[in-house]
Amino acid sequence: xxxxxxxxxxxxxxxxxxxxxxxxxxxxxxxxxxxxxxxxxxxxxxxxxxxxxxxxxxxxxxxxxxxxxxxxxxxxxxxxxxxxxxxxxxxxxxxxxxxxxxxxxxxxxxxxxxxxxxxxxxxxxxxxxxxxxxxxxxxxxxxxxxxxxxxxxxxxxxxxxxxxxxxxxxxxxxxxxxxxxxxxxxxxxxxxxxxxxxxxxxxxxxxxxxxxxxxxxxxxxxxxxxxxxxxxxxxxxxxxxxxxxxxxxxxxxxxxxxxxxxxxxxxxxxxxxxxxxxxxxxxxxxxxxxxxxxxxxxxxxxxxxxxxxxxxxxxxxxxxxxxxxxxxxxxxxxxxxxxxxxxxxxxxxxxxxxxxxxxxxxxxxxxxxxxxxxxxxxxxxxxxxxxxxxxxxxxxxxxxxxxxxxxxxxxxxxxxxxxxxxxxxxxxxxxxxxxxxxxxxxxxxxxxxxxxxxx
Numbered sequence: 001x002x003x004x005x006x007x008x009x010x011x012x013x014x015x016x017x018x019x020x021x022x023x024x025x026x027x028x029x030x031x032x033x034x035x036x037x038x039x040x041x042x043x044x045x046x047x048x049x050x051x052x053x054x055x056x057x058x059x060x061x062x063x064x065x066x067x068x069x070x071x072x073x074x075x076x077x078x079x080x081x082x083x084x085x086x087x088x089x090x091x092x093x094x095x096x097x098x099x100x101x102x103x104x105x106x107x108x109x110x111x112x113x114x115x116x117x118x119x120x121x122x123x124x125x126x127x128x129x130x131x132x133x134x135x136x137x138x139x140x141x142x143x144x145x146x147x148x149x150x151x152x153x154x155x156x157x158x159x160x161x162x163x164x165x166x167x168x169x170x171x172x173x174x175x176x177x178x179x180x181x182x183x184x185x186x187x188x189x190x191x192x193x194x195x196x197x198x199x200x201x202x203x204x205x206x207x208x209x210x211x212x213x214x215x216x217x218x219x220x221x222x223x224x225x226x227x228x229x230x231x232x233x234x235x236x237x238x239x240x241x242x243x244x245x246x247x248x249x250x251x252x253x254x255x256x257x258x259x260x261x262x263x264x265x266x267x268x269x270x271x272x273x274x275x276x277x278x279x280x281x282x283x284x285x286x287x288x289x290x291x292x293x294x295x296x297x298x299x300x301x302x303x304x305x306x307x308x309x310x311x312x313x314x315x316x317x318x319x320x321x322x323x324x325x326x327x328x329x330x331x332x333x334x335x336x337x338x339x340x341x342x343x344x345x346x347x348x349x350x351x352x353x354x355x356x357x358x359x360x361x362x363x364x365x366x367x368x369x370x371x372x373x374x375x376x377x378x379x380x381x382x383x384x385x386x387x388x389x390x391x392x393x394x395x396x397x398x399x400x401x402x403x404x405x406x407x408x409x410x411x412x413x414x415x416x417x418x419x420x421x422x423x424x425x426x427x428x429x430x431x432x433x434x435x436x437x438x439x440x441x442x443x444x445x446x447x448x449x450x451x452x453x454x455x
Contacts, residue, residue, distance in 0.1 A: 025061030026128040026206035027083055028052070029119050032099065033135035034068040034079075035106040037300070037441035041166035042101045045134040048165060051196055052132075053092055055207050062209070064092050065119050069111035071104030071296075078102065078114070083122040103438050105296050108135060108177070109144025116152060123158075130159045130206050136166040137173025138444065140300035143338065145176045153179035159206075160184060163199065168449045170304060273454035274377035275312045275447070276331050277301075279344075280363045282385035284320035284354040290412045291349050293437060294384040297410060299341045301382075301444045305451070307337045312451065313374070314340050315366050319359035320350040321390070332372025356389035356427075360396035364403060379405040380447070383427070386411055387420030397427045408443055410435045 030049050034042060049066070056062035066081040079102070081087075081095050115131065123129045131152065139145055152158055162177035164187040174185040186199050193201075200207065279298045283291055298316070305312045313332065319325040328347045334340040363381055367373040381400055400407045409428050411419035413436045424434045435443050 025057065025063075025209040026130050027063045027065070027123055028056070028206070029065035029067070029083070029115055029129065029131045031111050031115060031131065031133040031135075032066070032068045033070075033106060033108065033133070034099070034102040035070040035441065036101075036103045036438050037106050037138050037444065038101075038136050038166060039441060039445075041136065044165035045163075046096060046099055048134060048163065048196060048199070050093065050096055052199070052203070052207070053089065053096065055200070056089065057209065058087055058089050058092075060209050063087060065115075065122070066092075066095065066099075067111060067115060067119070068099055068102060069107065069114070070102040072107040072110040074102065074104060075110065075114070078111075080118075083119060105300060105437070106135075106139050107141055108133070108139040108173075109141040109148055112145060112148040112152065112177075116148060120152075120155065120158075126157065128157050128159060128206055130161065130203065132161045132163060133177045134163050134165070135173065135177075136164055136168070137162070137170030138300065138304045138448070139173050139176070140296055140303055142173060142176055142303050145173070146179075149177055149179045153181075161186070161199075161202070163187070163195070165195065168445060168452050170448075273311070273451065274374055275305075275380065275451065276315075276367060276373055276377040277312065277380045277382060277447075278315045278317060278331070278363055278366045280317045280319065280359055280381060280383045282320070282354060282356065282359075282383075283318040283347075283350040285351045286354060286388055286417075287386050287412075288349050288351070290384075290386065290414070293412055294410070295344055295347075297437065297440045298382070298384070299344060300440075301447065302337050302340050302344075304444060304448050305337060307340060308335050311454070313372060313377070315371070316340075316344050316347065317359070317363055317366060318347055318350060319355065319362070321353035321355055322358065324350055324352060324355075325359045325362040326350075327366065327371075330371040331366065331374075354385070354389045355391050356383070356385055356387075357391040357393035357396040360393055360400060364399060364405075367403070367405065379403075380408065381405055382408045382410060382443075384410045385419075385424075386414070386417065387423040389423060393423070394426045401431070406432075408432055408435060410440060410443070412437055 032045055032049065038045065053064060056064065063083050064081065064087060065083040066079070068079040070078070079099055081092070149160060153160055160178045160181070161184045162174040164174060167188060169187055171185070174187065175182060178184040184202070186195055188195055281294050302314055307314060314334065315331040316328040317325060318328060329340070329343055334343070360383070365371065367379050369375070397407060407428060409424050411424060411434060413419070421434060428434065433439070
């Protein structure tokens with residue numbers, strides 16, 4: 001017994017870790033989404049972290065790392081607590097109490113990469129490292145999330161979990177974090193047990209410093225090429241299995257080719273589940289420094305939607321001065337979010353003056369049938385501009401409303417050149433607020449929430 005305690009002392013003081021049958025207290029890293037997207041749910045996520053930390057035994061060897069993140073532009077200011085810092089339960093809870101919403105966009109892939117580079121090297125040998133990401137699952141860089149998660153999942157004794165306390169949330173995003181493991185995502189649902197209890201049960205052995213024995217389940221396979229969408233990857237494997245079984249059954253039968261005719265399947269879904277969204281972006285000289293932020297916000301919304309002919313369609317337009325309104329792609333071009341995002345990011349600035357009224361009039365035509373507009377679809381025009389137009393956009397805005405099109409305006413709160421709120425207010429009237437980089441998450445949540453019942 002004396003030898004065991006001497007060994008345990010060495011584990012804790014010099015980071016040797018635990019051998020295959022030693023009693024191990026896991027390292028926990030909590031990655032907390034502090035972007036504008038989560039809003040009021042931020043306190044709920046922090047509350048979950050507090051409850052779990054109260055269960056830990058720091059004297060026995062538990063260690064905690066914390067990273068709160070938002071936009072990668074502010075990465076240097078992301079609040080953090082490293083695993084190798086001196087810790088007691090009191091000091092960790094004190095650091096948690098100091099967390100506040102950092103706001104901004106949602107760069108989850110950057111956060112996971114930060115953990116991979118800064119936290120992983122601090123882990124102890126043969127000690128489980130549990131990474132729990134608390135978020136709503138809506139990311140603007142989901143492709144990056146999938147790539148980094150697959151690399152983390154390949155590291156021996158690293159365990160990935162994701163958790164959402166918000167409504168709405170994206171299962172697709174939660175699955176991307178866990179490398180497609182549906183048993184390690186947690187969210188609010190109609191389960192008989194509260195979310196925190198279900199999470200505690202799943203983490204029980206790590207929290208209780210259970211005896212760790214390496215099993216075949218701990219031996220990680222080499223990561224495969226990261227799928228663009230974990231949900232698609234999971235369903236594809238099931239389909240392939242069914243097709244393989246069917247093929248074996250019919251190999252002995254003679255197949256006769258018959259001519260086929262292709263017909264367009266009519267939409268039979270719920271009313272309101274068809275949405276056409278046109279992004280109209282001011283790329284004039286006055287907002288050249290805001291172009292990337294406009295695109296970042298738009299892509300964060302697109303990445304949260306199910307894109308397709310029988311779901312949501314998106315189009316992008318850019319504009320500047322007289323006769324300089326251009327369509328980057330029409331509503332009926334892209335059948336998946338990633339393709340729409342990629343083409344949007346390639347669109348360059350225009351420069352010149354600003355004719356917002358003229359651009360809005362041109363955007364009306366984008367909802368026509370020839371450009372992919374659907375008669376029964378809910379129509380939304382999202383205008384990104386600072387409001388300094390050389391023509392009066394209010395008359396054009398009235399035409400939008402008369403055509404039963406929702407019009408939302410998004411601006412950047414620039415300290416040096418603040419948006420012309422008087423003009424922006426004249427465009428939207430009392431129908432909707434003026435959204436900014438800090439509040440864009442509310443617009444995104446409103447659109448996504450309305451489409452949740454369609455899934």
